[in-house]
Amino acid sequence: MKTAYPSVFQEIATWAASHNLSVTEARVRFVQYAVLRAIAGSRTLSSILVFKGGNALDFVWQPNRSTKDLDFSSTDPSLNEEALRRYLTQGLEQVRRALGVAFRVQRVERQPPGAEKTFVTYAVTIGYALPDEPRNQERIAKEQPCPNVVPLDISLNEPICDTQDIDVQGVNPLRVSTLEDIVAEKLRALLQQPIRNRNRRQDLLDIAVLLRADVSLDFARVAEYLKRKAEARGVRVSRAAFNSAEVKDRAQVDYAALKGSTRAAFIPFEEAFQQLVAFVGKLDIPEH
Template sequence: MSSRYPLAFEDIPTWAAAQRIPVAEARTRFAQYAVLRAVAASRTLEAMLVFKGGNALDFVWLPNRSTRDLDFSVDMAMLQDPVDAEQLRDLFARSLAVSTRELAVALQVQRVRQQPPGPEKTFVTYEVRVGYALPDERALLERLRGGGPSTRVIPVEISMHEVIGAAELVPLDPTHRLRVSTIEDIVAEKLRALLQQRLRDRVRPQDLLDIAVILRGPSDLDPDRIARFLLAKAHARGVPVSRAAFHHPELASRAQSDYAALRQTTRTAFIAAEEALAILYAFVNTLPIPGTDPR
């Protein structure tokens, strides 16, 4: 996993050249690594958070497409007491201070916000904005030291009460480990997100692309596990699951929205929307899920 990002600031130019990516992108990857290392260095955060989503896929299982945000689910079984925004702010502030000392990159919690707001909400996401400044960014460093916000931010999203199918403890670097969703869990999550497009009035082209790239590549995916995880995740959210639902025309039209723009975000593989849909349909047709939605 450590080859997916530079481990020290001075390594950025060499790492960028080896990975054939722009230095600017490598600088962002180093900041992301610093935040992930902060999570891994905290006994509490390392136990309760599971790294998931597109960057977990890119950083750990299948490097191809990276975004700036880092997504986590809270393993509710690891919590002795409920967690709120202020507790998360405190946990992150203390753990980010460790990365700041060890990596010489300034890190600061700039905001923690619950979405949707309200104490009665169950499926909430805490949006944590981590401001940062790299060692050569003197103006930003001074601003952070003076208590001001940084214009450079790593967004961190932490989801509560999400079903976690399976996770593995993966080495982040020689001395730190991170809990990461398995690739089957990531696929199941992305399948549910596609089904949920109509219900939440969303478009998820990135999930269609990621699923197609995973399925087209060499892998030992377990379809039964994916189906089991999908059904559990969808049930928790009240999302009907069936092969017919995956073949609904609106799922395809939403998943193809701005799909072509994703080509600019990929490093190794891009699959055209029509082919990606064909790969998706062929796969879901093999899953042990209902053929039609129950009446």
């Protein structure tokens, strides 16, 4: 975790060179680190937010592919927009004093709106200004919109089956989904493609890269977590479902374009899908 991103502004260029990344990408990673540290610095947020998804995979478990947004689940279903904005603002202010990055929570939007909705996501936009960006620093000081942003997606009522505490040099550890939990969620997302009219090519690639890297996975836990996550969403789990033509076709949409976003490994689609099928065949799930 300590080498997954630069943690000191003055060392960004050196860190970028040693990790074969552009300085521009390293600057974004520094800001992402600052946001993670802000969450770890909040007693409330560090206890209820769990870092998950592709960036959790990239930052903590298997570096290969990152995106700009940071995904979390809240274990507190009562979390509302006002409280979330307040906790984030407090945590980000602590990080500003420590790292010199100015922040402003520009947007906290409940999606979909309506108190009756069960599966809710807070779409959060955090504007930021690095120490060498005086114009953006001024925008944030004047509470004006800043063009540099880090998006956060914070889900409510999504089952998080297992977490591990990670040190990000904050006041408290950061809760992160385990590999088994992340893989189970990605498997569920692949099955949900036809239901939600989505294409989840990145989930196929991430799973295939993990399998190719021969990481230690507890298959029993993956199967158990998959069933729990799928049940919450009303998704039927079976080996036949993973082999369906629509699941495969949807995962293939723009899959080749992911090659440009990977740093360590890219697995061609047919090979990746066969790895998925072989993996699912080893899980304790129904055949049909």
